[in-house]
Amino acid sequence: xxxxxxxxxxxxxxxxxxxxxxxxxxxxxxxxxxxxxxxxxxxxxxxxxxxxxxxxxxxxxxxxxxxxxxxxxxxxxxxxxxxxxxxxxxxxxxxxxxxxxxxxxxxxxxxxxxxxxxxxxxxxxxxxxxxxxxxxxxxxxxxxxxxxxxxxxxxxxxxxxxxxxxxxxxxxxxxxxxxxxxxxxxxxxxxxxxxxxxxxxxxxxxxxxxxxxxxxxxxxxxxxxxxxxxxxxxxxxxxxxxxxxxxxxxxxxxxxxxxxxxxxxxxxxxxxxxxxxxxxxxxxxxxxxxxxxxxxxxxxxxxxxxxxxxxxxxxxxxxxxxx
Amino acid sequence: xxxxxxxxxxxxxxxxxxxxxxxxxxxxxxxxxxxxxxxxxxxxxxxxxxxxxxxxxxxxxxxxxxxxxxxxxxxxxxxxxxxxxxxxxxxxxxxxxxxxxxxxxxxxxxxxxxxxxxxxxxxxxxxxxxxxxxxxxxxxxxxxxxxxxxxxxxxxxxxxxxxxxxxxxxxxxxxxxxxxxxxxxxxxxxxxxxxxxxxxxxxxxxxxxxxxxxxxxxxxxxxxxxxxxxxxxxxxxxxxxxxxxxxxxxxxxxxxxxxxxxxxxxxxxxxxxxxxxxxxx
Numbered sequence: 001x002x003x004x005x006x007x008x009x010x011x012x013x014x015x016x017x018x019x020x021x022x023x024x025x026x027x028x029x030x031x032x033x034x035x036x037x038x039x040x041x042x043x044x045x046x047x048x049x050x051x052x053x054x055x056x057x058x059x060x061x062x063x064x065x066x067x068x069x070x071x072x073x074x075x076x077x078x079x080x081x082x083x084x085x086x087x088x089x090x091x092x093x094x095x096x097x098x099x100x101x102x103x104x105x106x107x108x109x110x111x112x113x114x115x116x117x118x119x120x121x122x123x124x125x126x127x128x129x130x131x132x133x134x135x136x137x138x139x140x141x142x143x144x145x146x147x148x149x150x151x152x153x154x155x156x157x158x159x160x161x162x163x164x165x166x167x168x169x170x171x172x173x174x175x176x177x178x179x180x181x182x183x184x185x186x187x188x189x190x191x192x193x194x195x196x197x198x199x200x201x202x203x204x205x206x207x208x209x210x211x212x213x214x215x216x217x218x219x220x221x222x223x224x225x226x227x228x229x230x231x232x233x234x235x236x237x238x239x240x241x242x243x244x245x246x247x248x249x250x251x252x253x254x255x256x257x258x259x260x261x262x263x264x265x266x267x268x269x270x271x272x273x274x275x276x277x278x279x280x281x282x283x284x285x286x287x288x289x290x291x292x293x294x295x296x297x298x299x300x301x302x303x304x305x306x307x308x309x310x311x312x313x314x315x316x317x318x319x320x321x322x323x
Numbered sequence: 324x325x326x327x328x329x330x331x332x333x334x335x336x337x338x339x340x341x342x343x344x345x346x347x348x349x350x351x352x353x354x355x356x357x358x359x360x361x362x363x364x365x366x367x368x369x370x371x372x373x374x375x376x377x378x379x380x381x382x383x384x385x386x387x388x389x390x391x392x393x394x395x396x397x398x399x400x401x402x403x404x405x406x407x408x409x410x411x412x413x414x415x416x417x418x419x420x421x422x423x424x425x426x427x428x429x430x431x432x433x434x435x436x437x438x439x440x441x442x443x444x445x446x447x448x449x450x451x452x453x454x455x456x457x458x459x460x461x462x463x464x465x466x467x468x469x470x471x472x473x474x475x476x477x478x479x480x481x482x483x484x485x486x487x488x489x490x491x492x493x494x495x496x497x498x499x500x501x502x503x504x505x506x507x508x509x510x511x512x513x514x515x516x517x518x519x520x521x522x523x524x525x526x527x528x529x530x531x532x533x534x535x536x537x538x539x540x541x542x543x544x545x546x547x548x549x550x551x552x553x554x555x556x557x558x559x560x561x562x563x564x565x566x567x568x569x570x571x572x573x574x575x576x577x578x579x580x581x582x583x584x585x586x587x588x589x590x591x592x593x594x595x596x597x598x599x600x601x602x603x604x
Contacts, residue, residue: 005435012439020448024455139337139588143581145531147538148573151557155565252442260446264535268557282454282540294451298444305442 017298080288089292100273104258107196115201119208120240142202147264150195167270192269211243252305331593341585348579352397359391363547396549406464407529412522414472419479440473453541475521516594523587549576
């Protein structure tokens, strides 16, 4: 359901992101071009090209005209030019985006499924030994930063045991295709996905477990029990299904955390996604690229949140009645 | 009835473990000069030395003592964590309480801004801003605090709204209790647990963010930080040094975050009676 409240929220978020991206380089002391492109690049730039840039950014005009030019360029898909990669920012980011989507998507699915399953079991057996062990274990796991988990996995399974590759997303120059290519990709993504999944499992688990505990006390559970339904049916169909809903509401926020988690984990495994690109861009002070990554990641997370907000009432009719 | 927070936290296993871990880290930070004989920035004789009697955890790639870096790293983590925690809590109280009490358009505006910030991924904002302004410690604390008060404000607003309407506050007002007496005796004890939980959330997020940013190479390079130690150590992972360089820094960071998680979990259980009792008691 598209209500006004949501629209206002997302508009504010969207405007904030655009404004931040626009203002950051222009607020810096000195020549705005040097802040937009970085000093190193500017020295090497031909004067004609500089003039062309000043004109295209409308840098010699008042702020609001500059903002207009900036928005216009964005809508034309022009996010600037990366001098380090010698390509447009957009194409550089698009090139690394699939890898991040692959890793983030896999860990989103895995952590949600495993988290819900563990949460249902744990909540059902609340207070038992199994529950307490799982709770303590997963809460401790929650304390390990994703990049440290990644480093530990890398050292144990990559360096010491040599089971998994140490870096990259593909074996370079292997000329693999078909099934062996798929295996190669899976082998490379196994450790990053595991690190992200482990680090983000606990959130889903805790939420499901808490809801499960609340749902188990609901009157309809008593009714279901009184009808003589089997334990299995009670646990999964009645309690379990209802415990999954809150997980869905936070999926958007979760996705945001996974994406930022991926930024760190990719660096550990030199995985060629957006995270590793960010790291490279920071190292080489490739400001247009940093800006482009910020814009794409932030807006992607916004869209994901928005989609969840739209989808949620369809899955839980109670929410749409409430409006 | 008001819950005794101290008792609730001390009663639960998670709370006790968490508090002990935190005390350990705080002790390391406070006693750092006593526990190590080296300045963390001082470059000594040899680089990448193995652990020995004089360098308990060996030395890093530029010959700094890793043990003392580990201790001083606790200072950075805690300073950022508690600094951000306190400032964002104050901002959360300011906006949460004022939105609840003033209401109307002001409330609407504050809440929409709060919601907007909750969907914006904070890490990428920090990365962008930090790439330009290269923050030192105080600026980093302010930056993180500016981006992390929103969740707390929402919770504090909800709590203030429900307290405003609740019976025991009306009753005590009727019996002639003054505003400050009510605030001190009835409102504060009810809200303090929520404030603590929000505060710990803030601290935890900030500790994590500081380490993550240092790991990415953003932040003050002169500052000793666990994240930076891990970043430096990562480039030498083909040598054995990770055992006494990378792992201790990562474990220290993880134990700090686990300690915070456990304490907040215990406080949260105290807050929600449904979760109380049969909990990890």
